[in-house]
Structures are given as structure tokens and as C-alpha cells.
Amino acid sequence: MHNRIRVGLCLAAGTLCSTTAIAQSSELGSIEVIGATPFSGSDIDADRYPANVQHAGSQDIADSETLNINQFLRDELGSVHVNDATNNPFQPDLSYRGYTASPLLGLPQGLSIYQDGVRINEPFGDTVNWDLIPQVAIDSIDLIPGSNPLFGQNTLGGAVSVKTKTGFTYQGRELELFGGSFGRFGGYFQAGGNDGTNGWYFAAQGLSEDGWRDFSDSDVTQLFTQFSTITDNGTLDFSITAADNTLRGNGAIPQELADAEGRDSVFTYPDETKPDMVMFNLRGTQDLTDDFTLAWGTYYRRNEISTFNGDGSEFGACEGAGNAGLLCEEEEGGGEEEIIYDDAGNAVAAGSNVLGGTQNTSQTKENGFGLNVQGRQDGVLGGSLIVGTSLDYASSQFFSQTELASLTDDRGTIGSGIISGDSLTGVSAHNSTASLFFQQRVPITDKLEGTFAGRYNRTAISLHDTSPDVEFAGANDDDEDDLSLSGDHEFKRLNLSGGLTYAINDRLTTFGSISQSSRAPSPVELTCANPDAPCRLPNGFVDDPPLKQVVTTTYEIGLRGGTDTLHWRASAFRSDNQDDILFIAAESRFEGYFDNVGKTRRQGLELGLDWQLAERWLVSANYTYLNAEFRDAFRSNSPNHPVRDPDDEDLPAARTQQVESGDRIPLIPEHLFNVGVDWLATDKLKLGMDVVGNGDQIYRGDESNTDSEKVGGYAIVNANASYAWTDRITTFVRVNNLLDSDYESFGLYGESDEVLEGDRYEDARRFIGPGAPFGIWGGVRIEL
Structure with missing residues (x-):
């Protein structure tokens, strides 16, 4: 990549830049190139891009010593924030300018993610499995701001465009091994080369760890290979990406549990996700x-994801005289108790083997293929x-069920072998998007350039209910329970x-833009959009009333400039969402539904600075002020909101909160920052330190902003060092959370007294996602 950006990004997080990067920092003002579209053949000078685009290269990623792409984006780039909802480093909710890309169903997905021109948001829920991207194989990353229509569906707040290495961009062989805290051990091997016409590249990357929290061991295996040809008038690339991972992340815990048993404790377990993916890409x-x-591409992508989630239960022994000895669902809002039937239609007896817990499992099989020409x-x-x-087509097969279970003393689940008949859910989804797009760049004068672009999308989604038909013995027919998932939807x-x-001159450029993009509701949202029949996520759906597609308009103005040793940028932006889709909690803490809630807004100010002091010091800072708020009033269910009258908590009206225009959107901090310093102590020894943090956040479930308590802001200090023993052997150390600070990056409302015993948990409603403690890792990198 170009040294200006390499130096700037290293500065942003205090990473260890190579001697070469510092020695060549006089080229701070050199030209950087980004992709105007996700596809090949669209490179432009980033200084001509009318927004605050950010770019990073393979050397930036290697020097950062970060574990994966999420940590790199958070630590190195501006306006990026991570919520550790699962406390697994490969399953974060990544947020940019207040828009999310997450592996979890149920969150509004507002970022599009591309790998070599292939959109890798999963077709069933637009989710993003970050663990499937092989970091060692990344050649460059473009972080595209705003609602750029050229990047298609989900580009509401921005897009992340990843390009991988080839035998022409990487030559050599390299092995890295590392280990340290939390039982974490891993490494990679990469090799590449070319004969001037044909090139090849191969990478294998893996990691195994116990995790810093209880019952949170994970294993990650990633493979990537690419074959390339370059001729006098063209290029050809064929790549294969594969991953087979087992991720365990046990989520948020009540604050009271963290105080009593430690921040490494878990509420219930296990919580396991197993993706198995392969992708073929020819372009x-x-x-x-x-x-x-002329540029073209075609791909095929298959991903099979299985989940296993041990949880508490809302089932208990029936209290009605006529239902004695049977298992019933707890009453909600004064309603009548309902008998639980198994998958054969028989009423379930209330034995100890079915009290206290549930085991929710799901299987999702997704196949996608597409082609593009530009x-x-x-x-x-x-x-x-x-x-x-471009044309993208995908099919998804989803099935889920709930097994009744009991809880162990440490809140693990033991299955009974009895499946709840109501929980059996299956859906087949087929979605396709056909698009036409254009971009015209026009030099109006020698200094002024205009850009005009557009994209027409037609998205069709077809849903077919494949849920098993279970006849419940002794149950009354109820037409409202016979709600089909089948339906056809079209969005244009x-x-x-x-x-x-x-x-303005050679060292100062100003820019401004207006952009608009949209996203169609995903299949998972369409199958869970009825407030009268809420669903469990990710384990069940109901009928599919229509949702409107979300449309976002972004306005941005800014300046960027600098000298040979100083580069700075400043921008102001505002993104307005129309018909935003949110997941609304139902009266039960286990259920909810998707709904259009009207207008929302994210607006703010971004500042960035990269500065070389003398020849051996690099300093940088990034700061973002971000205001995210609802613009329309609506009522939202929050059954576990801690600020309510406990005497009325069983009444439906007490479970709702009035959201007003101007209320902050949960889990989006108003302040984001990182500061870094790097020092080339000698020609062989490099030292770096950085501070990364953000302001406080509203709890998820407090859309009304009526809780005076918030998820606290934090700042953590990280450090690293490396020593080059020879030209081929380098050792390195990375320290996260150097001061061992206690902090939280996530918070939501929940109910704990059904799982936890004791008076201290009777009103424990605030759940937190604790941040990882002090961790240190060391390793060696060898050029073979």
C-alpha cells in the first residue's frame, strides 16, 4: 500500500511499523488508490473521493499484531466501535458511524462487507461471520463511508471492501507462531510467487484458545489459495476460501453475578456456533x-451454520387443578397457563429433567452464487x-427446535431428549437481487471534479414454510396458531x-457529497414481523406480514490535507434512515418481532491526525463525535426494564416504554477515540503504545432513555514490541488492556431470577458484556 496510509494507520493504534515504513515516511503525501465499486477495474485516487474514505494495506495489518479483522478495524480506523455481545473475539458486533455488521440474528444490519467483489453478508439474515475472513490473506481494506449506492444492499452507513493477496502482491514464504494468555495458541503460514505471467498464493491460519471466561474455548481454521494470470491486456484470478470453526461465547451476565462470582463467570452455557464455509471466486x-x-466476476459460496444454545426456561409445573402434574408455560400479563406438548403431540410431565433449562439448536444451510460485469x-x-x-441468487434452509432440559449447579444444561412441539420451525428462503449501476466522474475545472452515480436494485424474496405439522393431543384448534411462513415479496x-x-492547493482538498442507499428486509425479518405472534430468535418464526425497505440518505462535507510529515482530515456527516427496522421485544423476555419504527438519524464529526516527529517517532489520533437518535415517537416493549413500578410489572401496560423523538439509540456511544505513539528505538527494536476507548452507551431495551444508569465509557491501554534478530527472524509481544481495567462494551436488560437463586438476583435486570482483562502474547515470525 502507499506509505502515507501505512504510516497513518500504524499511528492510529500505536502499532509497530516497520523500519522501512518509517524510513520512507517522507512519502506521506503519496497517492493512495481505492476501489470506486467492489469490483476490479474501478480504481481511483482517494483524494478525488468526495467523502472521508479510509484505506489500509497488508503491512498495516501485519504490524498491528491484532488477532483478527475486527480488532484491526477498531484499533486502527476512525469511527469504528465493537460491542462484545458474545465475548468471543471472532463474534463481535462491529459498528461504523452507528451502523452495525454483526453475526447475530436480530440486529439491524447496516454495513455491506465484500471480499474480492463478493458480498459476504449472509443471505438469510444479512449477518456477517467475521471468523470466515482469513486476515493473513488480506492485501488491502477500503472503509467506504456513507450510503454509497454502488456498494449495493445494506450500504446504509458504509461498506468494508477487502481485497486478497496474489502471487504478484506477495512473494516469499512466512511462518508465524504465537501463544500466551487464555490458553491461546495460533499461527499462520503463507507463501506466494510468480513467474512474471502466472502467480500463486496460499495461506493457512489457525487458532485455539480456552477463552478468558468460563466454558468459552474456541477453535478457528481458515484456508485460502489464489491463482492469477497477468497478460499485456488483462488479468485473471481464481480463489478458494474455506473455514471450519467452533466458536463459544457465553454472552452477557447480570452485573450482580459479575460482582459475586467474577467477570469471567457465565449466566448459562453452552453457547456454540459452528460455521463450515467454502467459496469459489473467478474474476x-x-x-x-x-x-x-471490461471487468467481470462469478462466484459460488456455501455456508452451513449450526448453533447450540443452553438457556434458562420459562416453563414450570402447571398450577391449575386440571393440569396437575404437567408442564406449562408461565403466565404472561395475567393470561392463562398453556400446556407444553412434545413433538409427538403429547402433554409433557413436569419432571425434574424438564425444569429450569432449555437447549435451543438450529441449522442453517445457505448457498449463493452470482455474476457481475462492468x-x-x-x-x-x-x-x-x-x-x-450484477445478479446475486441465494437459497437458505433453516430449521430449529427446543429441547427441554434441566440446569446443573454451574448453570449448564442437561437435555431431557424431549422436544417442544411448538418449537419445531423450518423455513426455506430464496432471494435474488438484480442490479444496474453507473458512475460518471467529470473534471469540471483543473481543481474541481464532480461525481454522479446510481444503482437500481430489484430484490425478490420467496419464503416457504417447512415446519413439521404436529397434532397436539387434547388441544383446541386455534386459527391464530396456524400462521404460515410462506410468502413472496419484491422490493425495487x-x-x-x-x-x-x-x-484548494497541493496540500488541501475539500469535498462534499449526498448519497442514498437502501436495504430490503432479510428473510429472517420477514418471517418474524407480526407483533401479535412474536418469535424466538434465532429459534422460531411466525407468519410474514410485509415490511418496508430501509432507505438512508447521507450528507457529508470535509477537508483533508497535510505536508510530507503531517496528514490530517476532518469531516461532518449526517445519515437519515427512513422506515428503519428494529427488533422489538415482546412481553416475554424470550420473544420479539421486527418492525418499521420510522425515522432515525446518525450524525457527527470525525477528526484524524497522523504526524511524524523526527525520524523515529510516529504519533496519531482519531476522534469521532457521534449522535444517534430516534426521530419518530413509538412505543416499545421492554419487559425487563428496571425502571418501572414493581407492583404493576405483570400488567401489559407496565411492560412498554414511550420512545420520543430525540432519544438516543442504544449501544452507540457519543464519543470514540484512539491515540497511538510508536518509537523506533533502534534499527531492530520497535515499541508502540495506544489508547482506545469510547463514551457511555444506553442499555439495549432502554430505547426510551428512562434509566439513569448506562454502560460506562472506558479507555484501555495496549502495548507491543518487536525485535528483529536477523533479516528473517523477528520476535514480538502484544499486550492488551495493559492496566487490567474493568470495563464493559455491551449492555442489555434481562431476567435472572429464574436461573439464579438468592435475594440479590431478584431484581437483577441489567446484563453487561464485560471486556477482556489483561492479556499478553508472544511469538516469532520467520521468513523461510
Whole structure:
């Protein structure tokens, strides 16, 4: 990558930059190139991009010594925040400018993620499995801000575009091994080369750890290989990505439990996710004339995900005289108790083997393929014109069930072998998106350039109910319970964007843009959108009333500039969502539904600075002020909200909260920052330190902002060092949370007294996601 960005990103998180990067820092003002679209053949000078785009290269990632792409984005780039909802380092909720890309069903997904032109948001729920991206194989990352329509569905707040290494961008062989805290051991091997025309690249990466919390061991295995050809007038690349992982992350715990048993304790367990993915990607470019380049690509992606979640139970012994000895669902809001039937339709007896716990399992099989073609003609209106089309098709098969269970003394679950008949849920989904897009860049004067772009999307989603039909013995027929998941939906929209960049002088550029993008509701949202029949996530769905697609408009203005040793940037942005989709909790803590809640807004100010002091010091800082708020009033269920009248908590009205315009959106901090310092102590020894943090956050469930308590802000200190023993052997150390600070990155409301015994847990409603404690890892990197 270009040294200006390499130095800037290393500074941003205090990572250890190579001697070469520091020695060549005089090129701080060199040109950086990003992709105007996710596909090949669309490179442009980033200084001409009318928004605060960020870019990083493979050397930045290697120097950072971060564990995975999530930590790298958080530590190195501006306006990025991570919520550790599961407390597994490979399963975070990553947020950029207040928009989320998460592996968890039930969150509004507002970022699109691309790997070599393939959108890797999962087709069933638009979720993102970060553990499937092989970090060692990444050649560059573009973080595209705003609602750029060229990046398609889900690009509400931005897009992350990852490009992988080839035998032309990486030559050599390298082995890395590391180990340390939390029983974590891992490493990678990569090799690549070319003969001038044909190139090859291979990478294998793996990790195993016990985890810093109880019952949270994980294993990650990733493979990547790519074959490339370069001719005088074209390129051809074929890659295979594969991963087979077992991730355990046991989620949030009541604050009282953390105080009593320690921050490494768990509420219930196990909580396991097993993705098994393979992707084939073929793409190429061809210069048909001196001014016209054709780019194309096609892919196939298969992902099978199984989950196993041990949880508490809302089932108990029936209290009615006519139901004595049977298992019933607890009454909600004064309603009548309901008998639980098994998958054969028989009433379940209330034995000790079915009291206290449940084991929720799901299997999701997703297959996707697609193709894209785009042409770039230089010289049109003095600039360049890109026109293209893409087609993506995916099928998903989902099945889930709940096994009745009991709890162990340490809150693990023991299955009874009895399956709840009501929990058997299956759905088949088919979704396709056809798109036409264009971008015209026009140099209006020698210093002023305009950009106009647009994309038309047509998304079709077909749902078919595959749930087993269980006849419950002795149960009354109820038409309201016969709600089918089947349905057909279609969403169409043309989104446009426009922007200007003006080079005030060689060292100062100003820019401004207006952009618009949209996302269609995902299949999982459409199957869980009925407030009268809420569902369990991710373990069950109901009928599919229509939802509107979300449309986001982003406005942005800014400045960027610098000298050979100083680079700075400043921008102000506002993103307005129309018909935003949120997951609304139902009266039961186990259930909810998706709904359009009207308008929301994210707006703020971004500042960044990269500065070389003398020849051996690098300093940087990034700061973001981010205001995220609801713009329309609505009522939201919050059955476990701690601020309510306990005498009325069983009444339905006491379970709702009034959300007003101007209330903050939960789990989006108002302040984000990172500061880093690097010192090249000698030609062989490098030292770095950084501080990463954010302000306080509203608890999820407190959309009304009526709770005076918040998830506290924090700042953690990280450090690292490396020593080059020879040109081929380097040892390194990475320390996270150097001061061993207690902090939380996540919080929501829950109910604990059904699982935890004792008076201290009777009103324990606030659950937290504790941050990882002090951890240290050391390793060696060898060039073979």
C-alpha cells in the first residue's frame, strides 16, 4: 500500500511499523488508490473521493499484531466501535458511524462487507461471520463511508471492501507462531510467487484458545489459495476460501453475578456456533481498447451454520387443578397457563429433567452464487464512465427446535431428549437481487471534479414454510396458531449519489457529497414481523406480514490535507434512515418481532491526525463525535426494564416504554477515540503504545432513555514490541488492556431470577458484556 496510509494507520493504534515504513515516511503525501465499486477495474485516487474514505494495506495489518479483522478495524480506523455481545473475539458486533455488521440474528444490519467483489453478508439474515475472513490473506481494506449506492444492499452507513493477496502482491514464504494468555495458541503460514505471467498464493491460519471466561474455548481454521494470470491486456484470478470453526461465547451476565462470582463467570452455557464455509471466486479484467476496460466476476459460496444454545426456561409445573402434574408455560400479563406438548403431540410431565433449562439448536444451510460485469470508458466528458450489472441468487434452509432440559449447579444444561412441539420451525428462503449501476466522474475545472452515480436494485424474496405439522393431543384448534411462513415479496429502488472534490492547493482538498442507499428486509425479518405472534430468535418464526425497505440518505462535507510529515482530515456527516427496522421485544423476555419504527438519524464529526516527529517517532489520533437518535415517537416493549413500578410489572401496560423523538439509540456511544505513539528505538527494536476507548452507551431495551444508569465509557491501554534478530527472524509481544481495567462494551436488560437463586438476583435486570482483562502474547515470525 502507499506509505502515507501505512504510516497513518500504524499511528492510529500505536502499532509497530516497520523500519522501512518509517524510513520512507517522507512519502506521506503519496497517492493512495481505492476501489470506486467492489469490483476490479474501478480504481481511483482517494483524494478525488468526495467523502472521508479510509484505506489500509497488508503491512498495516501485519504490524498491528491484532488477532483478527475486527480488532484491526477498531484499533486502527476512525469511527469504528465493537460491542462484545458474545465475548468471543471472532463474534463481535462491529459498528461504523452507528451502523452495525454483526453475526447475530436480530440486529439491524447496516454495513455491506465484500471480499474480492463478493458480498459476504449472509443471505438469510444479512449477518456477517467475521471468523470466515482469513486476515493473513488480506492485501488491502477500503472503509467506504456513507450510503454509497454502488456498494449495493445494506450500504446504509458504509461498506468494508477487502481485497486478497496474489502471487504478484506477495512473494516469499512466512511462518508465524504465537501463544500466551487464555490458553491461546495460533499461527499462520503463507507463501506466494510468480513467474512474471502466472502467480500463486496460499495461506493457512489457525487458532485455539480456552477463552478468558468460563466454558468459552474456541477453535478457528481458515484456508485460502489464489491463482492469477497477468497478460499485456488483462488479468485473471481464481480463489478458494474455506473455514471450519467452533466458536463459544457465553454472552452477557447480570452485573450482580459479575460482582459475586467474577467477570469471567457465565449466566448459562453452552453457547456454540459452528460455521463450515467454502467459496469459489473467478474474476478478470480485459483492456479491449486503450480507453475501455471490461471487468467481470462469478462466484459460488456455501455456508452451513449450526448453533447450540443452553438457556434458562420459562416453563414450570402447571398450577391449575386440571393440569396437575404437567408442564406449562408461565403466565404472561395475567393470561392463562398453556400446556407444553412434545413433538409427538403429547402433554409433557413436569419432571425434574424438564425444569429450569432449555437447549435451543438450529441449522442453517445457505448457498449463493452470482455474476457481475462492468465496463469502464475513459475520456467520457473528460473523465471516466463506469457502467455495470450484477445478479446475486441465494437459497437458505433453516430449521430449529427446543429441547427441554434441566440446569446443573454451574448453570449448564442437561437435555431431557424431549422436544417442544411448538418449537419445531423450518423455513426455506430464496432471494435474488438484480442490479444496474453507473458512475460518471467529470473534471469540471483543473481543481474541481464532480461525481454522479446510481444503482437500481430489484430484490425478490420467496419464503416457504417447512415446519413439521404436529397434532397436539387434547388441544383446541386455534386459527391464530396456524400462521404460515410462506410468502413472496419484491422490493425495487433507484438510489443516486453525487459529490464534489476541490483541490484548494497541493496540500488541501475539500469535498462534499449526498448519497442514498437502501436495504430490503432479510428473510429472517420477514418471517418474524407480526407483533401479535412474536418469535424466538434465532429459534422460531411466525407468519410474514410485509415490511418496508430501509432507505438512508447521507450528507457529508470535509477537508483533508497535510505536508510530507503531517496528514490530517476532518469531516461532518449526517445519515437519515427512513422506515428503519428494529427488533422489538415482546412481553416475554424470550420473544420479539421486527418492525418499521420510522425515522432515525446518525450524525457527527470525525477528526484524524497522523504526524511524524523526527525520524523515529510516529504519533496519531482519531476522534469521532457521534449522535444517534430516534426521530419518530413509538412505543416499545421492554419487559425487563428496571425502571418501572414493581407492583404493576405483570400488567401489559407496565411492560412498554414511550420512545420520543430525540432519544438516543442504544449501544452507540457519543464519543470514540484512539491515540497511538510508536518509537523506533533502534534499527531492530520497535515499541508502540495506544489508547482506545469510547463514551457511555444506553442499555439495549432502554430505547426510551428512562434509566439513569448506562454502560460506562472506558479507555484501555495496549502495548507491543518487536525485535528483529536477523533479516528473517523477528520476535514480538502484544499486550492488551495493559492496566487490567474493568470495563464493559455491551449492555442489555434481562431476567435472572429464574436461573439464579438468592435475594440479590431478584431484581437483577441489567446484563453487561464485560471486556477482556489483561492479556499478553508472544511469538516469532520467520521468513523461510
